[in-house]
Amino acid sequence: MRLHVADHPLIAHKLTVLRDVTTPSPVFRQLTEELVTLLAYEATREIRTEQVEIDTPIARTTGVALAEPRPIVVPILRAGLGMLEGMTRLLPTAEVGFLGLQRNEETLQAFTYANRLPDSLSGRQCYVLDPMLATGGTLVAAIEYLFERGAQDVTAVCLLAAPEGLRLVQDSIGDRADVQIVTASVDERLNEKGYIIPGLGDAGDRLYGVVD
Template identity: 75%
Template sequence: MRLSVIDHPLVAHKLTALRDASTDSPTFRRLADELVTLLAYEATREVRVEPHPVRTPVAPTTGVRLTSPKPIVVPILRAGLGMLDGMVRLLPTAEVGFLGMIRDETTLQATTYANRLPDDLSGRQCYVLDPMLATGGTLVAAVRYLLDRGADDVTALCLLAAPEGLEVVRSAFDEHAHVSVVTAAVDERLDEQGYIVPGLGDAGDRLYGVV
């Protein structure tokens, strides 16, 4: 597993505003959208491209374009939806799939309750969107789900990560060179309820309200 923590002043600035308990949901959604686009630049550093001839107004040249099969973006419902627009803004031709996963608040184990993904992901690069890498259970289950269907490169974008969750992901995919995590920050720890400290609270509730 590879880990990238994005050390950039704009990333830190937007993350600070997201942490603020007084930030309302509309502002939180906008900031999360902007932050994801910044993270996506790093996350897509190794997106696959191929040479492509093009004619400029001056002369012919050779550039690049995304290869086929296209990358697939997979938000984890429901909080991952708040990251989707920021990601597809950078990868507008990517396909989008969905995974519905829920964490049991007693056992902290994640289970899948819905999916909208191709059965065969052979040769696909996948970008998983999950705001909080807390215990790591949800992300491990999601990555395994994709790898089992043939994905050969999975990158997770997370607004925040906890050391405990990173260790769980690292242990699960330590020998898998094509599993990556890109995050804006690694926080101090998890509390007894499995929340990241200092964190930013429940990302889904802050994006969409308590339902």
């Protein structure tokens, strides 16, 4: 597993506003999209390309285009949906899949309740979107699910990560495949309820409101 913490003043600024408890949902959603686009720029540094011949208005030249098969973006429902627009703004030609994972608040274990993914992900670069890498259980379950379908190149884009979650991903995934975590910050720790400290609260609730 590789970890990349994006170090940029705009990322730090937007993250600070997201953390603020007084930031309303509409502003939170907009800043999440903007922050994800900045993180996506870092996450796609190793995206596969191929050379192509094109004609400019002046002359013929060689450029690059995204290679086939197309990358796939996989938001984890429901909070990951708030990151989708920011990611596809940078990768408009990417295919989009969906993975529904929910954490049991008592056991902190993740279970799958929905998926919309190709049967085979062999040869595909996969970009998983999940705002919070807290205990790590949800992300590990998502990555394992992608592995089962043949994926070997997975990048997770997270707004925040906790050391405990990063350790679990490292211990669970090891070096079985190329997995990268791209995040705006690695925070201090988890509290007794499995929330990131200082964190930004429940990302899903702050994006969409509380669902009873």
